[in-house]
Amino acid sequence: MSEVGTTTTLRHNPLNAVTANVERITYADGRTVVRKELRRPTGSSGPWAASTDPRHWNYWRRELEVYRDDELRARLADTGLVLPEAQVDEGPDGAVLLMEDIRGTPGTHFSLAEHAALARACGRWQARPTGERPWTSTGFLRDYSTTRDVPWHLMTDDTAWQQPLIRETWPARLREAWTRLLVHREALLDLVAALPRARCHLDFWVSNVIQRPTGELALFDWAFYGDGALGEDIGNYIPDAVFDLFWPDERLPELADTCITNYLDGLREAGWRGNRDQVRLAVMASGVKYAWLLPHLLGRASDTTHNAYHRQVDSRHLFHQRGQALLYVAERCAEALS
Numbered sequence: 001m002s003e004v005g006t007t008t009t010l011r012h013n014p015l016n017a018v019t020a021n022v023e024r025i026t027y028a029d030g031r032t033v034v035r036k037e038l039r040r041p042t043g044s045s046g047p048w049a050a051s052t053d054p055r056h057w058n059y060w061r062r063e064l065e066v067y068r069d070d071e072l073r074a075r076l077a078d079t080g081l082v083l084p085e086a087q088v089d090e091g092p093d094g095a096v097l098l099m100e101d102i103r104g105t106p107g108t109h110f111s112l113a114e115h116a117a118l119a120r121a122c123g124r125w126q127a128r129p130t131g132e133r134p135w136t137s138t139g140f141l142r143d144y145s146t147t148r149d150v151p152w153h154l155m156t157d158d159t160a161w162q163q164p165l166i167r168e169t170w171p172a173r174l175r176e177a178w179t180r181l182l183v184h185r186e187a188l189l190d191l192v193a194a195l196p197r198a199r200c201h202l203d204f205w206v207s208n209v210i211q212r213p214t215g216e217l218a219l220f221d222w223a224f225y226g227d228g229a230l231g232e233d234i235g236n237y238i239p240d241a242v243f244d245l246f247w248p249d250e251r252l253p254e255l256a257d258t259c260i261t262n263y264l265d266g267l268r269e270a271g272w273r274g275n276r277d278q279v280r281l282a283v284m285a286s287g288v289k290y291a292w293l294l295p296h297l298l299g300r301a302s303d304t305t306h307n308a309y310h311r312q313v314d315s316r317h318l319f320h321q322r323g324q325a326l327l328y329v330a331e332r333c334a335e336a337l338s
Contacts, residue, residue: 003028010034011207011310017041017050018060018223020094024101032101034084038063039094047148054135057143057202057224064088064095065135066222072130079124079270080117082218102218107206108246112258115241118209118217119259122233123266126198137226140202141289142189144224148292151299155179163301169316170323177330178294188288188333192229195282196274200228205240206247207309231279234263235286242325243293244309245317249324256328285336287329294326 005028012022020037027033041050041060050060066072067086076083086099105114154160161167161175181188201208202224210218238256241247247255260283264276297319300306306315 007035013048014310015048016058016223017044017046017048018058034097034099034101036063036097036099037094038097040092055138055226057137057140057226059135059137061095062135062137062225063097063222064090065133066225067097067099069133075128075130076125076219079266080121080216081125082212082216083222084218084220099220102210102212104210104212104218107209107211110206110209110211112251112254114211115255116258116262117211117215119234119237120262120266120269121217122201122204123263123268123272124270125266126200126230126233127267127270127272130199136199137202137224139193140200140224140226140228141192141232141286145189145289145291148296150292151295152182154295154298155182157298160298160301163298165301165315165319166298169320171327174294174323174327174330177327177334181288181330181333182291184333184337185288185291187337188285191285191336192232192282192288195229195231195278195285197227198230198232199226200233201225202228202233202236204233204237206237207244229282229286230267230274231260231263231282232286234259235283236289238283239287239290239325239329242321242328243290245313245321246309249321249328252325252328281336284332287333290326290329293322297322 004025006026008024010022010024012019018038020039022034022036025033025035038060039050041052044050049058051058053059067083067088073083082102084099084102086097089096201219201222203221208219208221212218238252238259241255242249242252260280264279267279301319305312306318307313308318
């Protein structure tokens with residue numbers, strides 16, 4: 001291995017106890033790799049605590065298993081998706097992944113056509129059942145979404161709703177719509193759990209994909225990989241692009257229609273002949289994952305600065321965009337229940 005020249009820290013979730021660091025290493029000869037350091041659980045608590053349970057959504061070794069899974073890599077490649085090559089070095093305190101540094105167009109800069117290509121490829125991948133693995137997550141949607149530290153009391157706090165950033169940027173009907181979502185949260189979780197299953201990425205969003213110049217789409221951050229509803233990944237992908245300002249809210253319906261249509265087409269191309277309405281239900285109802293987000297934002301509305309995916313942004317623009325996306329989620333969940 002060549003002598004290391006420089007290292008650059010890459011954006012990641014610093015709250016997750018599993019991830020110690022993610023960085024790009026540039027060697028003296030110009031070659032680059034992405035180094036991801038994972039920590040063994042240390043007994044810490046909180047919503048992002050690591051787990052030693054292979055079925056837990058935040059099992060600390062899951063990505064090691066994913067990158068060693070040649071069958072998964074081959075299945076993805078058949079659909080136009082790429083699981084990056086990686087060297088795995090496990091030690092007493094954790095593990096290090098040295099992954100190929102894939103260059104191209106990041107999902108944060110995708111056009112509508114590129115979003116469509118990703119959704120279609122995802123459909124082709126998830127159309128066919130995969131072999132059982134003892135380390136894939138189960139119950140992700142319920143466990144992840146119900147273990148956040150959330151100021152639920154703010155939902156009924158008129159003062160919180162009268163904060164200028166809330167009053168001046170959020171749709172007037174959002175409070176009622178989100179209250180209805182919370183009343184029916186268990187029903188929505190039960191609905192998604194009862195729908196047809198697939199092996200899902202479960203952190204499927206624009207910051208975890210890069211399209212190579214040759215067209216293949218590389219997926220990263222497989223830490224939550226496991227059982228989900230057929231369509232659940234798309235249900236996460238659509239609003240999450242707006243929440244962190246990677247897609248404008250005024251084009252959210254266009255993104256939704258494009259992703260759902262192409263996902264369904266991808267399923268059909270790969271031989272799936274199931275019920276399309278059940279897939280649409282999963283896309284709509286899986287927005288219940290974000291039940292915690294609105295009260296969380298109520299609690300942060302008085303902060304002097306605000307971030308979107310670890311970068312400081314204009315507060316009014318952020319809250320306006322998120323308010324519209326939250327209303328979209330609430331209305332889709334209501335539609336699923338009806």
